[in-house]
Amino acid sequence: MKPYQGYSQQQLQERKNQLLSQYESYKSQGLKLDMSRGKPCTEQLELSHGLFEDMHDFISIDGTDVRNYGALDGIKEAKAYFAEIFNLSPEEIFIGGNSSLNLMYDLVAKAFIHGLNGFEKPWGKLEKVKFLCPCPGYDRHFAITELFGVEMIVIPMDENGPDMDKVEALVAEDDAIKGMWCVPKYSNPSGITYSDSVVRRLAAMKTKAPDFTIIWDNAYAIHHLYETPDTLLDMLEECRKAGNPNRVYMFSSTSKVTFPGAGISFMATSKENMAHIKKQITIQTIGFDKINMLQHVRFLKDAAHTEEHMKKHADIIRPKFEAVDEILSKNLGGKDIAAWNKPNGGYFISLDVLEGCAKRSVTLAKEAGVTLTSAGATYPYGKDPNDSNIRIAPTYPPVEELRKAIEILSICVEIAALEKILAA
């Protein structure tokens, strides 16, 4: 498809002038609109104030006083809570603090310094460690592996997840490929959920590296926008079935269920992996905040109650996702200069603009007061090889601000496209 099919040079120039005039008019308003991070809005935060209602009884179901030391891997009811939602056994779960990212960082750090279960040697003792990075992906994942000097290999994504032909070919051949980042459900930012076939192939594929490790960041497992949510196969179960029970470490948290700054998180993996890593964690820490764990379980109760709670979140943010789609369709539809997804859940919309136009679009938006995630951030080292992906995080701004920001963004995307086309 050719952009602006049927337009003459003059028409394109006129369109550009018209957009520039709209752009200048927005710019003169001195706006400050932030869509850079996947942050819940204030209305969402207020859904969880019930968390603080019962702060009188601090004894866990097994008699542990949650105020005091003890229970390294978390309180019994917190493990039972996540076990129900994620189909796990309590022995597979370690409850963390307010940051599942920190648990992932710690996993990578432990893999490098001391090695995980089944490692011949720690990754830090190897000449070269490579990771597969489905893209567009999560910038904070890539920042961790970059910090550890990992060579990151971009894996393209389609509507079923990562390109599995490519993944299988790479891991079969290269034993320096030690791991892979995955956001398997409502992926950050493309919103896709890995198909059953992709999950099974990831679980079963032959890897040259015996210590190949998948970091399964199931951050948006229950973050649906609609009544008919995506479904994701149980990766721990699939790995067990495929005879690779120790391949995967799963992570999730309540950051976007209760509070982004003050939720609880967990790591889940095979019992064997868990027993091994707990020996390291017991030296690292006294364990995480058990008062917060108890508050969370008392408030969220169980899977069914949590599902109801998540519907309240969806009711607040669904109109925002729909506003983005509506405005992008109105402004950019039919011109073949942009494509974007309409996710069933998660926190992002992934916008692909003309090759070479993402950075320019984001810069134009920034200058008009609209802050987006840096162009390139969804790729390792911050370098999008096509310079075409832009991550939109629609949840935080009030809907009227969001509408304005997306109006401006679409103008910027179109100006950048026209600049490119007219210069060609």
Added chain:
Amino acid sequence: MKPYQGYSQQQLQERKNQLLSQYESYKSQGLKLDMSRGKPCTEQLELSHGLFEDMHDFISIDGTDVRNYGALDGIKEAKAYFAEIFNLSPEEIFIGGNSSLNLMYDLVAKAFIHGLNGFEKPWGKLEKVKFLCPCPGYDRHFAITELFGVEMIVIPMDENGPDMDKVEALVAEDDAIKGMWCVPKYSNPSGITYSDSVVRRLAAMKTKAPDFTIIWDNAYAIHHLYETPDTLLDMLEECRKAGNPNRVYMFSSTSKVTFPGAGISFMATSKENMAHIKKQITIQTIGFDKINMLQHVRFLKDAAHTEEHMKKHADIIRPKFEAVDEILSKNLGGKDIAAWNKPNGGYFISLDVLEGCAKRSVTLAKEAGVTLTSAGATYPYGKDPNDSNIRIAPTYPPVEELRKAIEILSICVEIAALEKILAA
């Protein structure tokens, strides 16, 4: 001094038989008394329930919504709070989660993987890393350096702190000596506070390793038992004065101010060190629980208010420390088979028994239902070269249980001593 001066062999045997009969009588009671860890008791935990009284306003002094993402290094008022108590500037402070131990582990891990400010290379790239370990010391410190393969060198302690002649001689000569663990105030377990001269010498001494790093675990800074507390020089200030501003990282927490499982912690170091390490932390985590930070500062308010709060803790635990001293004096005094300290603060009493008798005493106590910290735990690798140090943690048990446990412990210490003397 000779133990049991003036006793005949027969008298010693009779004494032993008498003690064994008391011991068997206690043993038959099937007791379960735990003095293994420095845990606050339930009455102490209840002092901090005011923390939960105001859970309605979540906006920090600078407008940050503490429920949401942001403020990697902690909220402004938490930094101001610790800055006042510890004579720091806010730029020198990073606020952590519920475990200062975890912050210390992270510091060591970062030193090994990526290096800290001013390091020529990460310690993980070196053939050999050694740490100085003043002993008796904190078992969890030693466990961290053991995990990282550090060679730990025992430094004897006297009433002024570590033996500085030995410390200075070692660090001047050996550039593999990269660090030192210190609990400078109401030391765990000996209760001593480093003298001004010791602090100044630690700050000023010439070290062959340019990246020599002191981990200053100021855990008990405000944990006084009496009205005339020990005083400790400001180590960051002394390091600055001595021209070694980047030598020290200080840690503390509210674990024994509010809740051991759910307090807040901090790390403090020079602005230059802090700027360097924050670049790594920003990749590791989204930051720590800011709701808990805000609750803490609203409850503890400031230095003066916290001092009053700490007096309430002291009123609860002082009688326990005094009961230990009273019973040990009554049972073991004048026999020259044991020595112990009477600390002005902190959480421990350090009991030295006859050489070769600590393990036996702890085993005897265990068999009679009294759990103590393992003998040897106060030394690197769990090996007390003299097998003579026992750590007593008197705060957790109710005073009547504690009295019984110390009665039993003194019987065990005396039996072990008599076994040794009679076998000689």
